[in-house]
Amino acid sequence: MPHMHALRFHNSLPRQAFAYLGGRLSYRAYVSSLAPVRFEEVPEPALPAEDWVRVRPRLMGICGSDTKQIFLNGARDNPMTALISFPHVMGHEAVGDIIETGPAVSNRAVGDRVAINPWLSCGPRGIHPPCSACEVGDYMLCRHFMDGHIPPAIHLGNNAQVPGVFAEQFVAHESQCFPVPDSVSDDAAVLSDPFAVSLHSVLRWPPREGKPVLVYGLGTLGLSAVAALREFHPESPIYCVGRYAYQETLARQFGATEVIVGESNALIEHIASLTGAEVLRPWSGVPWLLDGVDVVYDTVGTPETVETSIRLARAQGFVVVSGVEIPARFEWTPLYFKEINLVGSNAFGVETVRGDRVHAIEAYLTLAENGLDLTPMITHRYPLQEWRDAVLTIAHRKQTGAGKVVLTPE
Numbered sequence: 371m372p373h374m375h376a377l378r379f380h381n382s383l384p385r386q387a388f389a390y391l392g393g394r395l396s397y398r399a400y401v402s403s404l405a406p407v408r409f410e411e412v413p414e415p416a417l418p419a420e421d422w423v424r425v426r427p428r429l430m431g432i433c434g435s436d437t438k439q440i441f442l443n444g445a446r447d448n449p450m451t452a453l454i455s456f457p458h459v460m461g462h463e464a465v466g467d468i469i470e471t472g473p474a475v476s477n478r479a480v481g482d483r484v485a486i487n488p489w490l491s492c493g494p495r496g497i498h499p500p501c502s503a504c505e506v507g508d509y510m511l512c513r514h515f516m517d518g519h520i521p522p523a524i525h526l527g528n529n530a531q532v533p534g535v536f537a538e539q540f541v542a543h544e545s546q547c548f549p550v551p552d553s554v555s556d557d558a559a560v561l562s563d564p565f566a567v568s569l570h571s572v573l574r575w576p577p578r579e580g581k582p583v584l585v586y587g588l589g590t591l592g593l594s595a596v597a598a599l600r601e602f603h604p605e606s607p608i609y610c611v612g613r614y615a616y617q618e619t620l621a622r623q624f625g626a627t628e629v630i631v632g633e634s635n636a637l638i639e640h641i642a643s644l645t646g647a648e649v650l651r652p653w654s655g656v657p658w659l660l661d662g663v664d665v666v667y668d669t670v671g672t673p674e675t676v677e678t679s680i681r682l683a684r685a686q687g688f689v690v691v692s693g694v695e696i697p698a699r700f701e702w703t704p705l706y707f708k709e710i711n712l713v714g715s716n717a718f719g720v721e722t723v724r725g726d727r728v729h730a731i732e733a734y735l736t737l738a739e740n741g742l743d744l745t746p747m748i749t750h751r752y753p754l755q756e757w758r759d760a761v762l763t764i765a766h767r768k769q770t771g772a773g774k775v776v777l778t779p780e
Contacts, residue, residue, distance in 0.1 A: 372414040376537035377757055379439060380406050381456035390442050397765040400441050401758040407440050409757060412459065415533050415541045418520050419496055420474035422541050425484065429560040430535045430754070430777040431463030434589065435694065436527070437764050445696055454528040455521040461536030461777075462488035462527035465550060465559035475544045484547035485562040486535065487731050488525035489717065494543035495520060507720025507727070536754065538779060548731045551738075557745040558738045560776055561590075565744060566730035567692060568594035570718040571667055572602060575690045580605040581664035582645055586679055588612035588621050588629075590774050591669035591692055593747055599667075600625025601737065602724075609644060609663065611637060616771050620746055634678045641682050658704050660685050669693045673700040680704050680712065690715050749773040753780055 385406040392399025399405065417424065438444060439460065468482045478484070491509035492500035495518025503511040516522045520531050527534030532541060550559045568591050577583045577599075583606050585595045592610065599608050607627040612618055618629040630640050634656050642649045647661040658681035666679040671693025677700035679689045685708040692715040705712060718730035728736075738744075750770070752760040754777045763770045 373411045374414050374538040375409060375755065376412045376459040376533055377407060377409050377461065377754070378412060378457050378459050380408065382406055386442060393441065397441070397762055398758075400765075401761055405440075406442075407460070409755060412533070412537070414539065415531075417470070417472045417541055418494075418532060419543075420472040421476075422472050422494075422543050423468045423475055423478055423547060424470035424539055424541050425464070425466040425486070425547070426469050426539050427464045427466035427535055427537075427779050428483070428556045429465050429751075430461055430779075431560045431563065432461075432760060432764065432775045432777065433463055433564070434591075436460055436462075436536075437761060438694070440761055441765070443696065450524075453515045453522055453524050455523055455530035458523070458528050458530050459533035459537050459540070460527050461534035462486070462525050463560060463563040464535035464540070465556050465562075466535075466540075468547065469539070471544075478544045478547050478549075482547070483550045483556075483559075485550055485559045485731055485735060486526070486542055487546045487548065487729070488527060488535075488563065489546070489719075490515065490520065490523055490525055490529060490532065492518075493545045494518075507729070509719045510717035511719075536757070536777065538754075548729070548735060551735060554735060554738045555745065557748055557776075558743065559735070561594075561744050561747065561774070562731045562734045562738075564590045564774075565594040565598070565734045566718040567591055567715075568667070568669070569598045569730050569734065570721060571595060571690050571692050571715040572598040573721045573723065574715065575665060575688050575713060577603055577606045577664040579603065582607040582609060582627075584641065584663045584666045584679070584682060585610045585621075585626070586666060586668040586675050587670035587693060588614075588617035589669065590747060592667075593617070593620055593624055593773075594744065595667045595669060596621050596626050597624040597742065597744060601742065606664070607644070609641060614768070614771065616749075616773065620773070623746065624744070634674065634681075637678060638681060655701065656681060658682075660708065663687065665690060667692065671695045673698040676712075677701055680708070680710050683708070683710055685709060687711070688713065692716075747774040748776055750775045751778055752776075753778050
């Protein structure tokens with residue numbers, strides 16, 4: 371059986387224990403030969419069904435969820451473990467070339483350059499008719515992530531049978547492959563997944579026209595949210611919370627009105643000055659606002675950012691959480707008092723874009739073809755076999771200035 375090299379995660383308690391304990395001293399423990407993640411030879415995957423294709427990647431994006439898995443940034447009681455199978459080849463953001471098609475493939479051909487929608491919903495699983503979520507294009511809410519002819523998993527990168535994209539090749543259902551226009555570069559195409567995540571948040575929970583919004587966090591999702599807001603809500607002031615100088619530069623380039631750096635108290639005071647809201651000061655603790663921003667897009671998702679977002683949103687406003695972090699207690703009294711709409715935003719699917727129903731990745735590729743350029747977010751690129759250096763560059767972002775880090779197949 372032919373083999374290939376791939377980055378695979380092993381659900382091994384001894385390996386996790388070593389990485390966790392060693393990681394307290396150095397991030398290098400998480401990428402050592404004794405850690406759960408290994409770059410190794412694995413069998414080349416077979417096409418799971420006749421309507422699947424084989425893809426050779428050109429570029430692979432490292433998502434925050436990938437680094438969180440490598441750094442074991444999660445708890446063993448995480449409900450998502452019910453929808454993951456091990457061991458699995460990691461990675462779900464990619465642009466690549468189709469090198470083989472199954473006999474039932476009708477819409478794609480060998481040689482097509484494609485961006486990947488990683489979700490393993492009803493279509494890829496061979497389930498007909500589709501569930502109620504997939505029928506309307508909400509593939510991220512599929513009811514059959516445990517069923518069909520492949521093992522449990524929500525998307526490429528956490529399935530024991532279907533490898534993720536951090537490999538010399540991978541397989542995908544033809545419906546997961548979106549042709550990339552000739553004028554759109556590989557750098558632009560590999561950003562289709564993260565932009566689609568933020569596009570979903572902005573389209574599903576938009577601000578009222580002309581009302582101010584806050585983007586909390588200026589990683590890939592936050593910067594994408596800024597670009598999406600400027601594209602679809604050009605009259606709304608866009609306030610942002612970032613941590614690093616390069617993030618401020620990019621945020622302003624993508625359309626931010628104001629970029630703020632600071633802790634919760636200073637942030638709330640600053641937003642109050644920008645919106646004209648009165649600052650409410652409790653006997654102790656953090657202040658809050660009744661008339662803050664219309665919508666907060668929290669792309670970080672820590673207990674602190676969620677609490678601060680609730681304090682900053684206007685009464686009956688929206689806090690949209692797309693960031694993923696370990697939960698913990700926070701002071702949530704303003705949540706009920708202000709009747710805040712606290713909603714989760716999960717990935718993307720078929721969206722309503724200027725009146726038309728179109729898949730989020732297709733919408734992004736059209737925007738990129740028409741001039742939207744997010745490629746300045748990409749700051750570092752490494753060959754796949756140098757994945758350790760790539761991951762450590764992200765871990766030491768404060769020193770390296772890492773934005774979006776991508777992997778190349780060579």
